Amino acid sequence: MSMLTRLRVVALVVMILAGGAIVDRVVGRAPAPSPALPPPAEAAVVAGRGSQSAEWACPGGTGRTGLAPALIVMTNGSTRPVGGTLTAVSSTGARRTETISVPAASQVTAIPADMVTGAWVAASVLLDGGGVGVSEEVSGSPGWGVAACASTAAASWYFAGGSTGSGRSLYLALFNPGVTDAVVDISFAAPTGVSEPPADQGVIVNPGALTVLNVGNHVLNEPRLATSVRALSGSVVASETEIPRPGLPNGIGLTLGSPLAATAWSFPQTTDQAGSYVAFNIFNPSSRPARVKARFAIAGGLRSTLTVEVASGSQKVLYTTGQARIPPGTSFASTFVSTRGVGVVIDRNVLAPPGAPPPRFGVTGGAVAGARTWLVPAVPAPGAGPWTLAVQDLAGRPVQVTVLALEDGQQVPIGSLDGLRVRAAEPLIIGPKPGPPVGRVPLLLRADGPVVVSFDVLPSGSPGVVSLPAIPIAD
Amino acid sequence: METVAPPVVAVVVTHDPGPWFEESLASLASQDYQSLAVLVLDAASTDDPSGRVAAVLPNAFVRRLEANVGFAASANEAISMVEGASHLLFCHDDVVLDPDVVHLMVEEAFRSNAGIVGPKFVRFDDTERLLEVGMAVDKVGAVVSRVHPGEIDHGQHDGVRDVFLVPGGCTLVRADLFKELGGFDAAITALGEHLDLCWRAQVAGARVVVAPQARVRHLELIASGLRAPPGALLGEDGILLPESADQAPPPTPQALQRRHELRAVLKAYSAPQLARVLPQAVVLSVGEMTVAALGGDSERAASIPRCWWWNIRRGREIRTLRAEIRPTRRLSDSEIRHMQLRGSARLRAYARRAVTHGMRSAHLAEDHLYTAEGHDAGPAGGRGGTERHVGHRLQAWVWTVAILALLIGTRGLIGGRLPDFGQIVPLPSWSSLLGKFWSGAQPAGLGSVGWLSPATGLLGVGSMLLLGSVGLLEKLVVLGCLPLGVLGAVRLSRPLGSARARLTTSVAYLVIPLPYDALARGRLDGLVAYAAAPWILALLARSVGDAPFSGSPSRRSWRRGLGGQVLGLGIIVALAVAFAPSIAVLVAAMGVGLAIGSLVLGGYRAVKDAARVLAVTTGGLLVAVALLAPWSLWLLGSGLRWQLLSSPMVPAASAPTWGGLLRLSAGPIGDTPLAWAFVAAGFIVLLIGSGWRLGWAARMWAVTLVVVALAWASGRGWTGALGMPGEVLLAGAGAALTLSMGLGVVAFETDLPGHRFGWRQATMAIGVAAAVIGTLPFLVAATGGRWDLPDSGYRSALSWTARLNPGSYRVLWLGDPRVLPGSGWTLSRGLSYELSVGLPDATSVWPGVPPRSATAVAADVALARSHSTARLGKLLAPYGVRYVVVVSSLAPVVPGLQEPVSFPPPAGLVSALRSQGDLRQVTGEGGYEVFVNPRALPYGSPEAVKGGLRAGADGWRGPALVGELVLWVVVVAALAGRRRWLDWWWVPWQRHKARRRAGRNAGAGVGAGGTGTDDGSVGDRDGELDKAGSGTETMVTSGTAPTGTAPSRGGTSPPDGPT
Incomplete structure (x- = not known):
């Protein structure tokens, strides 16, 4: 064979070897594929229309004679009725199941404390299809609060804020809706350090059982407290209920925990009133320090950015009251991004100015991910008041939103709320709008890009005190 | 009183003799032995050799036979044709005798009182190179030469000695012994007739000796492949072809030798000795066949069973011959055994060649004797280049x-046992494997009936052959x-x-x-x-x-x-x-x-x-x-x-x-x-x-x-x-x-x-x-000793599932395909699923097409992953899925003892399963997350969903599988050589080419000596004996043949003979 042949062969082989290496480096490995549907970042996600079943767990109400009995609100955003069962479970082990039916595009309520007796009562709702969101409202003499129920049990739950100081009682409810024994460890992060009370280690929550812990029994007089719940086996649903003693500002802080620490949180609407107190609690449950950048944006484009360093396992509070760049009385959207890939948990406390109608205190959790469709339950709050619907654009581009009223089994367009335009990174604040009937009717919001929605019910006149994060609907 | 040399008749069997024939005849003519007559038996040569004989040996007798039936049958004609000879000297037509060969051999016959005497054979073209000086044999009849190929004659073999047999070419046999033994075995067409004759002679008490002073040059036409054995043509490149297309392919010289050796063994041993030797021969044959097959010597591997079959078909004939030998038996088998080599000569020689010359040479050595290229044959044609020597x-x-x-x-x-992990999973019993293969019952998935991989059947047969030792079979298959x-x-x-x-x-x-x-x-x-x-x-x-x-x-x-x-x-x-x-x-x-x-x-x-x-x-x-x-x-x-x-x-x-x-x-x-x-x-x-x-x-x-x-x-x-x-x-x-x-x-x-x-x-x-x-x-x-295999597999981690469920139960396996036991079906990229009854076995390695009901299970899992259901247990219950196992490592993780590689399942799978309200997680350690489905219906219950049954499949399953087996047999036989129905076009073509070539060779060869004799008579083709000048059929010698029975060994005086 000639030298020419050898050269040809060698050149070809070398070219292919080198070319393959170059292509391999350029193409790289494919990114880790995202599953068909990502695991829900939110604790509460409405199952899509095609779902065969869905289960919700609502852990956080007292018994009938308690300070904060719960009202379970089941909102059907779909156009077909959904049946199922509601099981009430008391902290004493009493249990009762009733059949429920949620008509299309409507909302029904139930009081689990009426089904069983006990100091605390939890509820699990098992539905035969998707499209239904479940939330709970607790109300009593200390005030009232709302939170979504959990659509999934998880092995870990985090709470960014809470207080056992100044006469406040903090209750941690652990509800096991499944059939696997759960064993949990609980730890608290306070300004004085991390606390792991022995009594709160290895807490057994049997299948279908409710266990409620008074945090104040183990962690006393801590004005700021973050909580971590980790299940060594099984999974639970966790919520915190903060109840003030008489004489303190009225308002029950009902918070569903976050099953994960995320790198981005959004609060579509926050308003600093003169004399109010707005604080974002930032909890870093990881083992690495976090640097959190907070961006605040108002309609019209004005923005403000703050940076907060949060040590591992600790909590920091960011006060927005008095920030120079945020005009008082102006609603703004808040976005928190944790750089370095360290997950954090954030919630918001709002204390209305003195003299504001009750409730003056409220706790609201943030939204982790955007969605195109949101379910906004109507909150049958005591006392009617104007409502505000806030939409925060996470798409990075302008999006259009349409708000529908779920009324009489229909999804009814609301003329003035059809095709609204939301600018990127800016909030769209709809309202304050007059009270009933719109405020008492559940809403369905559709957008052509990922957005975050919250709904303020303002019997107190102070926005953000009772702020219900809407519930995203899975595609 | 005048001493008369005992009359000896040289019986020369010829067939299409080559140009050396005259020299061979001349050597007989030049013998210094007085009483030597020559009888030429022509085995249907193409051209009448009478003229050639007459030209050299005008007094020789020529008899033309009607067909080429081989040396042995041709030589046996001498029994009826020769009277009065004391000895018969059977010669091939390609030998050249030294002038004193006959008298030396006759002398030795009388001196040693030998019944059969053989000379020293040397190469035809180099008299200093030895060919044979007598031969030995082992108990299974394998003939072994006493000289090394190409050995130079320094006189090292010049002593007269007893040997078990003398090779063909030039053999002196006492005429009465020859008659008593019935001559050669006519069924032996070539290669082996002298082994048979000498063995029977030994059994009859006659001595077989070699007289090395008598030197004969031998061309060894058949052994070297230059002449085709009877019934065959020698085609191109040494191909042996049948003479007609409807004949079986002719055996090679190697195969001829083997089968005739076996025939001699079957004939000559007594029944008790045969009962001892025959199983050993079978074992050696099987071993040789196996080694040959593995070494790529397909021809040898195929010839061995053919040799046995040839003899088995002639069983009745062999029994008759054994009966004929019985009266002549004078020496016991134990005495015969003393004269044979110990052990297996062929095995010993093979091992020696393998160690000293390498495997290639070990296989080549026997081919060496029978290739067309001759004694110095190198690697077979087409292999490119000569073999390079390496230390x-x-x-x-x-x-x-x-x-x-x-x-x-x-x-x-x-x-x-091997650990069970990945695709190395335990084998079920042979009956289970064969049963599933035959019935097509596929337990994977939710059970179905279809066609299983033939591997299932092969493993079943293998397990059966190993008497049910599935662990050994698993090891054999894997390792x-x-x-x-x-x-x-x-x-x-x-x-x-x-x-x-x-x-x-x-x-x-x-x-x-x-x-x-x-x-x-x-x-x-x-x-x-x-x-x-x-x-x-x-x-x-x-x-x-x-x-x-x-x-x-x-x-x-x-x-x-x-x-x-x-x-x-x-x-x-x-x-x-x-x-x-x-x-x-x-x-x-x-x-x-x-x-x-x-x-x-x-x-x-x-x-x-x-x-x-x-x-x-x-x-x-x-x-x-x-x-x-x-x-x-x-x-x-x-x-x-x-x-x-x-x-x-x-x-x-x-x-x-x-x-x-x-x-x-x-x-x-x-x-x-x-x-x-x-x-x-x-x-x-x-x-x-x-x-x-x-x-x-x-x-x-x-x-x-x-x-x-x-x-x-x-x-x-x-x-x-x-x-x-x-x-x-x-x-x-x-x-x-x-x-x-x-x-x-x-x-x-x-x-x-x-x-x-x-x-x-x-x-x-x-x-x-x-x-x-x-x-x-x-x-x-x-150095690790296990090639990184884990010590234990999934059975050790999950055997408790069997203990808790005495009956059968179904398990749904989820995980990365690289860690699932057996093989699975794709659910999504990086996630596979598998359904097994109990813990998986080898049938899950070839799961086949997932039946529709199994894909429904996959759909239910997808619902759970997408959080579209909170009650996966309820969905899986009708399928009898009792356990859902998420596998994340190749084998159980035992901290400090075993840390196998992990391939975690896609993110969210385990949490999605944990969020199911009716699945109870029982363990989450060691690489296995196990969820129990309390709602599962019992396996096999009437309410449970069954796998799909395909109606109408069973009717033709049996014929289809039998047809598959027949096809395998046909294809393997076609490659192995039983190919009559496949060679219908090949053989006639090759035969035509060979005949054309033979015709060209014949036109250039014999005939120069003319066709006439001194007296004008010409040998014809009608089989009559023609002497150049004589027309008699029976050859009468001038001497007096010795009379009396064959002398026994070691004692009595030799018969009258020349002094």
Whole structure:
């Protein structure tokens, strides 16, 4: 064979070897594929229309004679009725199941404390299809609060804020809706350090059982407290209920925990009133320090950015009251991004100015991910008041939103709320709008890009005190 | 008183004698023995030799026989034709006697009181080279020469001695003994008649001696292959052809010798001795057949059973002959045994040749006697180049070290059971395997009826043959792939014609990390591919039609040509694909690689070579499909055919890199930079090789790059649903790369000597160093003793499920396909699922097409993953799924003791299962997350969903399977040689060519001596005895034949004879 042949062969082989290496480096490995549907970042996600079943767990109400009995609100955003069962479970082990039916595009309520007796009562709702969101409202003499129920049990739950100081009682409810024994460890992060009370280690929550812990029994007089719940086996649903003693500002802080620490949180609407107190609690449950950048944006484009360093396992509070760049009385959207890939948990406390109608205190959790469709339950709050619907654009581009009223089994367009335009990174604040009937009717919001929605019910006149994060609907 | 020499008649049997005939006759004419008459028996020669005889021996008698029935039957004519002779001297027509041979032999006959005397045979063209000086035999009749081939005669064998037999050519037999024994065995046409005669003579108490002073030159026409045995024609290149197309193919001289040896054994031993010897002969035959088959000597492997069958068909005749021998028996078998060699002479000689000269020479030695090329035959034609000598001691040392290292590396696996993990899963009983194969019941999934892989049936038969020892069978199947692959590498590299190259290729193939990575990952398909790849590559290389792999297409028959290559490839591919379906794609890739390599080389043959290899590849695959039918047709007809040819797709994020694939990294052992060394060593030949070395190296690199590119693209999902397992594809690259290393050695031996010392030599030195370095990962891994296999498998971690569920229960397995036991079906990329009744067994390795109900289970799992259901247990309950097991590691994790590799399932799977309200998690340790479904219906309950049953399948299942078996038998028989119905076109063509050639030779040969005699009488063809001048039929000698019974051994006086 000639030298020419050898050269040809060698050149070809070398070219292919080198070319393959170059292509391999350029193409790289494919990114880790995202599953068909990502695991829900939110604790509460409405199952899509095609779902065969869905289960919700609502852990956080007292018994009938308690300070904060719960009202379970089941909102059907779909156009077909959904049946199922509601099981009430008391902290004493009493249990009762009733059949429920949620008509299309409507909302029904139930009081689990009426089904069983006990100091605390939890509820699990098992539905035969998707499209239904479940939330709970607790109300009593200390005030009232709302939170979504959990659509999934998880092995870990985090709470960014809470207080056992100044006469406040903090209750941690652990509800096991499944059939696997759960064993949990609980730890608290306070300004004085991390606390792991022995009594709160290895807490057994049997299948279908409710266990409620008074945090104040183990962690006393801590004005700021973050909580971590980790299940060594099984999974639970966790919520915190903060109840003030008489004489303190009225308002029950009902918070569903976050099953994960995320790198981005959004609060579509926050308003600093003169004399109010707005604080974002930032909890870093990881083992690495976090640097959190907070961006605040108002309609019209004005923005403000703050940076907060949060040590591992600790909590920091960011006060927005008095920030120079945020005009008082102006609603703004808040976005928190944790750089370095360290997950954090954030919630918001709002204390209305003195003299504001009750409730003056409220706790609201943030939204982790955007969605195109949101379910906004109507909150049958005591006392009617104007409502505000806030939409925060996470798409990075302008999006259009349409708000529908779920009324009489229909999804009814609301003329003035059809095709609204939301600018990127800016909030769209709809309202304050007059009270009933719109405020008492559940809403369905559709957008052509990922957005975050919250709904303020303002019997107190102070926005953000009772702020219900809407519930995203899975595609 | 005048002493008269005892009359001796020289009986010369001739058939188409060559030009040496006159010299042979002249030597008889020049004998100094007085009373010698010559009888020429012409066995149907084409031309009447009477004239030639008359020209030299005018007084000789000539009898023309009607047919060539062989030497023995022809010589037996002397019994009726000769009277009064004291001795008969049976001669071939290709011997030349020294002038004193007859009298020396007769003298010795009387002196030793011998019944049979033989001379010293020397080469016809070199009287200083010995051929035979008597012969020995062992208890099973294997004839052993007393001299070494080519031994120089220094007189070392010149003593008169008793021997067990004397070879044919020139044999003096006492006439009365000959008559008493009934002459030669007429059924023995050639090669073996003297063994039979001498044995019977020994049994009758006669002595057989050799008189070395009598020297005879012998051409050994039949033994050397220059003359065809009776009933055959000698065709081109030494091919033996039947005389007519409807005849069976004639046996080779080797086969003739064997069968006649066996015949002698069956005849001569007494019944008790035969009962002792016959089983030993069977065992030796089976062993020899096995070794021959494994060594690629298919002809010998096939001839052994044919020899037995030939004798079995003549059982009645042999019984009759035994009855005839009985009255003549005067010596007991124990006395006979004393004269025979101990043990097995053939086995001893083989072992000796293997140790001292290598395996190739060990096989060659017997071929050496019977090839057409003669005594100095080298490697058979078409193998390219002469065999290069390599130090036998070095070779032995290298192989010893390599095999020792392999044994050391496998020591932990030889005893006890293999751990069950990956595709290495326990085998069920043989009855279960065969039952499932026959019925088509597939327990995987939710149970279905279809067609199971023939591997199931093969394993069932294998287990049955091993008396139910499934653990041993599992080990043989798994660990047996290693030596099988190395044997394939030996076979692949044999045409290179260099022992060094063969050693390099074979050892390199042994030490590449591929099979050990496959073991460590529990990949049975990778092991099967490793075993099959070199065999497949060897067949494909032969199909290219380029030296040295081309061989001689017409060497034996059509099976060396295109048809045989297609069939051979089809059989190997079918066997491999039955165990690992994805090998079909590997075969196609290798064929394409060879074709591309041929095209790159260019030249006028490039397109033809490429087309040929593609044709053989396609044909082989089609044959494999036919052999595996109806299973193969059922798979190809299903909608999920690609999933069955490929493997479940692993996550794209863990796709192997280009570099990793090039260095054949498929697991922990190959994942080292040292593995680049073999790539470098294989590249050397491209730099220093030339001629066919360079050409074949280019083709091998083309194969390597094609399979590596395919594996790379598949890892990234660019091949769509055809996700190929890397371990399978890389086996082809491994075979090609190691052959490149062998080609480098040949280039060093052949191409470098023409160059001055320079960069080429330095490059070669680097290559050698690289090859040595490349062995390090293997040696290091061998120290562990288990090739990184775990100590325990999933059964040890999950056996409690069986204890808790006394009956049967179904398990749903979820996880990365690389960790699931058995094989699974793809649920999504990086996630597979599998359904088993209880814990999986080997039938789950070939799960087939998932039945519809199983895909419904997959859909339910998808619902849970997408959080579209909170009650997965309820959905799975009708299928009887009691446990859902999410597997994240290859074997149980036991901290501190066992830390197998982990391939976690996709994110969110476990949390999605945990969020199901009716699945209770019972354990989440050791790489297995187990969820119990309390709502599961009992397995087999009427309410449970059953797998799909295909109506109407059972009716023709039996005939279809029988038809498949018949097809296998036909194809294997076609390749093995029982091919009458397939050779209808081949034999007549070859026969026509042979006759044309024989006609040309005959026209140029005999006839110069004329056709007339002194008195004008000419021998004719009617069988009458014609002496040149005599018309009598019976030959009467002038002497008086000795009378009386045959003298017994050692005592009585010899009969009257010349003093």
